[in-house]
Amino acid sequence: MTTAGKVIKCKAAVLWELNKPFSIEEVEVAPPKANEVRIKILATGICRSDDHVINGSLVQPLPIILGHEAAGIVESIGEGVTSVKPGDKVIPLFNPQCKKCKTCKHPTGNICMENDMTAATGTLKEGTTRFTCQGKSIHHFGGTSTFSEYTVVDEFAAVKIDSSAPLEKVCLIGCGFSTGYGSAVKVAKVTPGSTCVVFGLGGVGLSVIIGCKSAGASRIIGVDINKDKFAKAKELGATECINPLDYKKPIQDVLVEMTENGVDFSFEVIGRLDTMTAAFACCNNAYGVCVIVGVPPNGQNLSINPMLILTGRTLKGAIFGGFKSNNDVPKLVSDVLAKKFKLDPLITHVSSLDKINEGFDMLRAGKSIRTVMTM
Ligand code: CND
Ligand code: ZN
Numbered sequence: 001m002t003t004a005g006k007v008i009k010c011k012a013a014v015l016w017e018l019n020k021p022f023s024i025e026e027v028e029v030a031p032p033k034a035n036e037v038r039i040k041i042l043a044t045g046i047c048r049s050d051d052h053v054i055n056g057s058l059v060q061p062l063p064i065i066l067g068h069e070a071a072g073i074v075e076s077i078g079e080g081v082t083s084v085k086p087g088d089k090v091i092p093l094f095n096p097q098c099k100k101c102k103t104c105k106h107p108t109g110n111i112c113m114e115n116d117m118t119a120a121t122g123t124l125k126e127g128t129t130r131f132t133c134q135g136k137s138i139h140h141f142g143g144t145s146t147f148s149e150y151t152v153v154d155e156f157a158a159v160k161i162d163s164s165a166p167l168e169k170v171c172l173i174g175c176g177f178s179t180g181y182g183s184a185v186k187v188a189k190v191t192p193g194s195t196c197v198v199f200g201l202g203g204v205g206l207s208v209i210i211g212c213k214s215a216g217a218s219r220i221i222g223v224d225i226n227k228d229k230f231a232k233a234k235e236l237g238a239t240e241c242i243n244p245l246d247y248k249k250p251i252q253d254v255l256v257e258m259t260e261n262g263v264d265f266s267f268e269v270i271g272r273l274d275t276m277t278a279a280f281a282c283c284n285n286a287y288g289v290c291v292i293v294g295v296p297p298n299g300q301n302l303s304i305n306p307m308l309i310l311t312g313r314t315l316k317g318a319i320f321g322g323f324k325s326n327n328d329v330p331k332l333v334s335d336v337l338a339k340k341f342k343l344d345p346l347i348t349h350v351s352s353l354d355k356i357n358e359g360f361d362m363l364r365a366g367k368s369i370r371t372v373m374t375m
Helices: 048-054 167-174 176-188 203-214 227-236 251-258 273-281 325-337 353-364
Strands: 008-014 023-029 036-045 070-077 089-092 131-133 136-138 150-154 158-160 195-199 219-223 240-242 265-268 289-292 314-317 347-351 370-374
Touching (some): 023 150, 023 353, 036 089, 048 353, 070 167, 089 167, 167 347, 167 370, 176 265, 176 289, 176 314, 176 325, 195 273, 203 219, 203 227, 219 227, 219 251, 251 273
Parallel strands (some): 195 219, 195 265, 219 240, 347 370
Antiparallel strands (some): 036 070, 070 089, 131 136
C-alpha cells in the first residue's frame, strides 16, 4: 500500500521545552509539497549541536524535532522534484546547496542562502512545517529533523548517494565526519609534515584528526579534559594527547613550548570561548592557522588582542568542513565505499530512537563518541 500523498503517522522524538528530555511521540508527517522530498530515516547520529539546542546555546524555535546527521530512503517526492526519486538512498543536508544563490555560485563559499541555521525559522522554504503532534505544529531543525521515522526536506537539502552505501555508517557524513575531516583538509588545508593541535576529541574532533593524518601532518596533538578519549585519538592518528588539567600553566603556553613557538594548524572542536582563545594563541605567531569548528554559546564574544593577528596568524571557521554539500557528500560516501577512510571507529554505540535520552546522557557524560540510532 503506497503512502505517497498521504499523511504518515510515525514515531519521533519531540523537544517541547529547553533542558528537558525528549518525548517519544506519535507525529503526523504531511506529504511533501512542491519541491520537497519525504524521507524514511533509517539511521541518525547524535551530535553535540543537537545538545546545544536543548541547553539553549543554539537558539531554535520550539517545539522542535532535532537531528541533522542521518541517512534514509526517499518515500515520496513533491511536484517538480527531479534530483531524487522514491527508493533512492539520500543524506539530508542541514547545510544545503541550492546551486542558485550568491554563495552557492561562489567558488568556495558553502553557507547556502537557503540554509535554516543562521536565522532559523524552523520551517521549510515554503514557510510552514510538515510535522503535527497533539494538534500542534512542530518545527523543523536545520531543514532536516532526522529524529523521526519520516521527515520532509526541501529538494535542495537532500542528496542521492550510492545505492550500496551502508546507511548506519554513512549517516555520519551528514555532519560529524564531514565537518571534522573538511575542517582539516579543506578549511585549514593542512600541509605534509606540519604540526596540528585538536582541542576536543569527540566525534568531530576525531574526524579532524583523521583529516590531519590523511593530509600528511607529522605531529598531531590531541587536547581534552577527558583522558578516556586519548586511546581512540591515538588509534586515529594523534601522536600525543594532553590534558589541560595536568598543567598549572595555561594550555596555550604549554603548547607553544612543546612546539617551538606554536603549531602550524589548531582546531577548536568543543564550542567554548576559553578554548577558542587558547587554540588561537597556540598557533605560530607568523603563519599559524586556527580553525573554529565548535559552535559557541549564543550571543557571546571572543576578546582577542589584535597583536596576535598583526604578526601573521589567521583565524577562520567553517560550517560542515567547508564542503559544498550537494557536490561533496556523494563523493565522501564513495570514498568510504572505496575504503579511503573508516567511519566505524567513530561509532561507539548503536541504539534506537526509543533510547534517545540515554544516548544524549552518554554524550554528556563523555562515554560515547557517536551513538547511531537505527530505525
Ligand atoms: P563532543 O561532546 O562529542 O566532544 C567534545 C569534546 O570536548 C569532549 O571529548 C569533551 O571532553 C571535550 N571538552 C569539553 N570541555 C573541554 C575543555 N574545557 N577543554 C578540553 N576539552 C574539552 O562533541 P562533538 O564532537 O559532537 O562536537 C564538537 C563541537 O563541534 C560542538 O560544539 C558541536 O556543536 C560542533 C559542531 C560544529 C559543526 C560545524 O558545522 N562547524 C558541526 N557539528 C558539530
Ligand atoms: Zn552536527
